[in-house]
Structure formats: C-alpha cells, structure tokens
Amino acid sequence: MSFEFQIESTSNRARAGRLITAHGEIETPVFMPVGTLASVKGVPQDTLEELGVQILLGNTYHLYLRPGVETVRKLGGLHGFMSWPRAILTDSGGFQVFSLNALRKVTEEGVTFRSHLDGGSHFLSPESAMAAQIGLGADIIMAFDECTEFPADRARAQASMEMTLRWSERSKKYFEEHKQEVPWSSCQLSALSHQQTQVPRFARNDKQEAARNDRNDQKEEGHATQALFGIVQGGMDLDLRKESALRTIEIGFPGYAIGGLSVGEPRNLTREVVEATLQHLPADKPRYLMGVGTPEEIVEYARLGVDMMDCVLPTRAARHGLLFTSEGRVSIKQARYAQDQGPLDPNCGCRVCRRYSRAYLRHLYASNEVLAQVLNTIHNLSFYLDTMRRVRHSIRLGEESRFF
Amino acid sequence: MSFEFQIESTSNRARAGRLITAHGEIETPVFMPVGTLASVKGVPQDTLEELGVQILLGNTYHLYLRPGVETVRKLGGLHGFMSWPRAILTDSGGFQVFSLNALRKVTEEGVTFRSHLDGGSHFLSPESAMAAQIGLGADIIMAFDECTEFPADRARAQASMEMTLRWSERSKKYFEEHKQEVPWSSCQLSALSHQQTQVPRFARNDKQEAARNDRNDQKEEGHATQALFGIVQGGMDLDLRKESALRTIEIGFPGYAIGGLSVGEPRNLTREVVEATLQHLPADKPRYLMGVGTPEEIVEYARLGVDMMDCVLPTRAARHGLLFTSEGRVSIKQARYAQDQGPLDPNCGCRVCRRYSRAYLRHLYASNEVLAQVLNTIHNLSFYLDTMRRVRHSIRLGEESRFF
Secondary structure, eight states: OOOEEEEEEEETTEEEEEEEETTEEEEESEEEOBOTTSSOTTOOHHHHHHHTOOEEEEOHHHHHHTTOHHHHHHTTHHHHHHTOOSEEEEOOSHHHHHHSOTTOEEOSSOEEEEOTTTOOEEEEOHHHHHHHHHHHTOSEEEOOOOOOOSSOOHHHHHHHHHHHHHHHHHHHHHHHHHGGGSTTSHHHHHHHHHHHTTSOGGGSOHHHHHHHHHHHHHHHHTOOOOEEEEEEOOTTOHHHHHHHHHHHHHHOOSOEEEOSOSSSOOHHHHHHHHHHHHTTSOTTSOEEETTOOOHHHHHHHHHTTOOEEEOSHHHHHHHTTEEEETTEEEETTSGGGTTOOSBSOTTOOSHHHHHOBHHHHHHHHHTTOHHHHHHHHHHHHHHHHHHHHHHHHHHHHTOHHHHO | OOOEEEEEEEETTEEEEEEEETTEEEEESEEEOBOTTSSOTTOOHHHHHHHTOOEEEEOHHHHHHTTOHHHHHHTTHHHHHHTOOSEEEEOOSHHHHHHSOTTOEEOSSOEEEEOTTTOOEEEEOHHHHHHHHHHHTOSEEEOOOOOOOSSOOHHHHHHHHHHHHHHHHHHHHHHHHHGGGSTTSHHHHHHHHHHHHTSOGGGSOHHHHHHHHHHHHHHHHTOOOOEEEEEEOOTTOHHHHHHHHHHHHHHOOSSEEEOSOSSSOOHHHHHHHHHHHHTTSOTTSOEEETTOOOHHHHHHHHHTTOOEEEOSHHHHHHHTTEEEETTEEEETTSGGGTTOOSBSOTTOOSHHHHHOBHHHHHHHHHTTOHHHHHHHHHHHHHHHHHHHHHHHHHHHHTOHHHHO
16 A cells, blocks of 8 residues: 555544655654745755654645646656655645635636736646646645635535535546556656666665665555545535535545635634534544644644644744744844844754854844745744654653643 | 964975864865855855865954944854854955945045945944954954955055055054954953853854863963964055065064955956965965955966965855856756756765756756755855865875866
C-alpha cells in the first residue's frame, strides 16, 4: 500500500498516529507548513528537514500558473523539482480560485478565472484539477471543491455543497482512471528512466537517492500511487455539514478534509462547525482541517480529534515581524527590543533562539534585511512544529492535562 | 599581540600566509564577503561559517546610521551584536560618504553629509570615524580617507591625497589614545562584566563562548586591541600613488590598503595603479585592495601580491540572478534554464549545487521567491571562497601555473 493511516494512541477525542506515504511517514497530529510556489518563503529545504518537517503543502493554483504543471511533471514532480524527498500535499486549487478571483465564473462544468499574475483566462474543472495534481505528484491530493463564501444563506450553502459533492465524484472518477500517471508511479518511473540517468550526480543528494531507492522498491511492488482526500463543505449550517460528511463518505476516500472555514466567520463558529462535523467522520481515517490556525487553535483542534492542519499564519506573520513564543506574541519591530540582549524565546531551542538576540532580530527587521524574513520564518515554524510535537507526546502519555 | 601577519609561502609575487586577530586566524590571500548592515544579505551566520568565511566586512557608514554605534557597542560590538565570533573588518565610512552623498561638504575638519535614509545632517571626521569604528569593535579598522573621484586632474588628486595623509595622522593619533575603549578590550570587558552576566544563556552559542574565553585569555595578557590600517590614495597618478604609499608608511600602520579604485576607471588602469602601488608597500605587512573584483580579478591581484580583497559583486550579482560558475557566468533568469535538470555548477560542491537544479533556481528567481536570493548568494560566495582556497593552495604548492 502506498498510503496508510495508523492510530497508535488516543486520549479522549485526540488521536496520535502516523500517515504512511510513498515519501515517508508523518506523525500525527501534524502541522503542515505552506510552500506555495514549491518553496517555504526564504527557508532552504535542508533547514526544513532539520526542523523536522515531515510534510509540506503546495498550492496547485499557484504552481499551475508558475512554473506550470508540465514543467514540474517533466522534472519528476514536485519532489524532484524542489528537491524535497519527504511527503507533500497539494490543495485542489479551488480555494485560491475563489479567494484570488473576484471575476470567476462558476458553472456545473468548472470555474473560469483570470490569472492574478497576467489576467490570462484559465479554466479548472474537477478533471483538470486532478490532472494538475497528478502531474505535480504530491503524496496526498484534494478533490476539487467549491469553497462556499461567508456569509451564505441556507439555499446557497446547500447548492454549493451539492456542487462540491458532484465535483467530488468526478474528481474520484478521474483520479481512479489516471492515478498511474503520477511522475513517480511504477510505469512513469520506467518511462522516465532514460531521462533520469541523464540527471547529473550533483543534482541529487543522498536523501533524494534514498527516496528514489524507496520508490524503486515500491515500483517492484507496483503499488505506489497518490491518495485522494474528499472535502466536506456545507457552510456554517450543521445539518448541511452532516449531510456533506455522510455523502462524501459514501463516495469513499482514504481521508477527509473539512473545508470552507477560516473564510471570515467568527472563531467560535469555526469551532462549533469543526466539532459538529468531526462527529460524522470515520474514526479510522485521517481528518484534515484546512487553513487553521493560531498556536492555540492547532492545539485545540488536535484535542478535538483533528489529525492534519495547515496555515500560512506562521510564515506570513514572520514576514510581518510577528513572532510566536512560549511567552506570547512578540512584535519584533517594536523599539523596546532595540537593545534587548535576550533570545527571542528563552524556552525555544531553535537555531534562531540559540544564536541571536532580540536586538539583532529587531535591527534586521527595522533595516528591511532579507535575513529578518529567513530567521523569523525559521523560528515561527519551529514554534509550531514543537507545539505539535508536544501535543503528540501528551496524547501518547495520556497526560492530556499537560497540554490541553 | 592581538594582531599579527605571517607570510608562509611565496610564489613569484604572490604570498600565502595568515592574519592573526583577536577573533581568530585568517588564511591569506582572502576574499572578505560584505555584510553591510551586520548581515550578509539573506545568509544566516551559521551558513557563513560552513562556507568557511574567516572574516566579514561591515560598513561603518551604514551601521553608524542604523542601528547606531552606541547600540552596537552596548551589545558587545559587532561580534556580539550579530553573533559572529570570527574576525570582522570595518571600512572608515569615507567611501560611502562620497559615493552616496552628492551634497556632501568637505572641509579640513571632516565631511558634513545627509543621511540617505532620512536626509538628516551628519558629520564625520577622522576622530569621529575612529570613535565609531572603535565602538563597532571590528578586528581591523580603516583610517578615514577621502576617496578621490574619477576623473580628477593632478592638482585635485594631489590635494585630495594630502588631505587623506593629514586625516591618516589624525586617525592614528585618535586610535592610539582610545584603542582601549573597544568593547572587547581588557578594561571594557571588566567594566561590562556586570552587564554580560545578565545575557541569557541562549543568546550565546558555544562558539561565542569559546571566543569570549579566548578574549578573556587575552585580557590576562592585556594586549587585545584592534588593528588600524592606513589607506593609500593618489588618484590614477603613479607618482602620487608612490608618494602616498611612502608617506603613509612613514606614519606607520600594521597593514596598508589601496583605496580610490573601482570608481569608474577602466580595468587596465586599475591594474596598472595596483601593480605600481604594490611595489612601494612593505613586503612584511598585509596589503588590502579595496572594492575588487570579479573572480578573474581576485585571482589576478592575488598573483600580484595582494593579501586581502572585498567586493559586493558576488552578493549583489546573486540578487540579480547573475551566478559565477566554473563554466562561466550564468544568468539564471533566462528561459533556457526552465527545464534544465543539471546543477548550477557541476564542479561545485556547495549545498546549492549539491541539491537543486538550474530549473528550480530559475523558477525561484522568475517567481520572485526570497529563497532565490538566499541560494544564489550562498553559491556565489562559495564560488569566491573556493577560488581563493585554490589560489592559496597553488601558492603553497608553488604550482603557480595551475591557477595563474
């Protein structure tokens, strides 16, 4: 099997386990850093490995526009292209089409939209979104959905949910018929073997080599494919969420995401919808809450039984000088840090907190130095990953109270 | 002694040796990367260490404006401020005052200029430039000079040279009277010891700790001070260069720089002036050619007997996608690299060439990703440092022909 989910410990509703993918194992609950354009902005891949990142998220919409799916596919998929041997998840492109395109046109067939880069016209359907995600070759890919806007009345939320359900079926159908076309599948590997021998030795490091050997092992077994997850929609209506969950499960996926949240609704409503929806998702399949959240929220949702989360918050906030620490938020641009010799977070062991003072980080930010973004992003990711590491540890020890 | 220069091998006019400073040894000939604002743009300090950088250059003018000398001094000087335990050299600020300030006003006393940041009025004299450089605490500091513009007639070049000679004497006088005020000198360390014990443990890593212990050893000997270098001017006139060299030597410094080049003159004229000036510099003192050059030029000038060079070219070119390789220049933005799976430089072992393809580097640059700047800078610095490593090796083996 190229995809598997094992639950190893539970503590009330929280679960600790592992996802097994063609590109390595992922301990859950997991926070997935966002690498929109095949890069976590400012952070080299070896630093991400050092931080313990086991899975990255890539954005299909952005990669589809730049450098284009065909380029990535020819270069071995996202793993080969960005030289990242560990697991990757891509979203369906649906969320960006909706959030970045005021002039989109939605029909039963799909969505026509204009590129935010050059205004060029593009069309994404369940089929073309699947083709794109197969070409990008992430380990986990997402059904093409309509992200219902907020606020939406019940009729609108229902119609949108029905559309997502029809698109989910079409996504699954296309995926089942084409999943062997992933760049690292057994037949693709054979077809590409001529090209691969031409890759100069320096372009692959030892880890990539190991990953490639892993894939070759799987090739012999002939099983390596991506996993397609379904997405539950239904707006903020709990009955619709239940119906969406049950009918998505009926279609059948190896994992289920909760979409359509963090779209402007109040935080307590997000939580209510998540909690209600989780009740209807199968206990033995991974549950992915999309686009969430703050450090407090990721702990809270892990407690409720979510296994996977992603959010631009740690990386985007870092670029704006907002840093998460064990002692609370630090806005490093403030003059009060100009002569502060202490580390950013005295309880953090990341390479930034081990080496640099708040005064230096403040100077880099105030001087608009690129290193500010690099170091701030490394720290914020380290804080998020450490948080989830402690959550997993607490679940395994059954010491729920320590963290929850 | 806190500063020493040893020549260990010569090959024709080229010399290989080492500079011994209060913050470690530097193998020469050496290329010094530029870290204008206490940061080599985009590259963390641990990566610079990995690359084998033994000495960094900081710009007094920029640091004087931001974050200010007093802030850096309070935080232990540049070494403590930027957490860089190895050697540092600062320029005098003279070159930037001249190159960034069209409206400067030069008098015998010094230069009045407006900040390029906020237009505020500032004044730098030999004395205040020395005070600034003592406060910043680099291991090697430079006399305050007037960088003669190009072209300049003989009268102008001579008057400017005379001014630089008078300013050199004043620089030396101020330095001799105040050199004990460097943040890491014996008396300053005692005065600061109360403050230093308040530095949280995480703000210092092991290497800093080691460097501090080294300094404490020197404290017992009571010798640790900075080294002040003189600067030879004289425009493009070889007689004036000779006179400037001889009279600067008469003032007496532990090292001599050739300034006032790379100011717009043709390349063959630069070489002519360098070659003529070098003849008049003492063989047993380090010779520093300021602001030079391309990979070919740094090899050429090492051949002529230059021991130290610095230039923004590798770091600035990297930010514009111009990369130096063993096979020549690569402009990574070009569409021809969009599907190029090969490494940037097949003969380079840097972490960029080991891991990423030209296609990926081209994508990062074309997508305006910050990682482009980070990786491009790492490679270009690696190329420059490798080049000088091979030059040193060739000199030591006496195989001049291999490189020269």
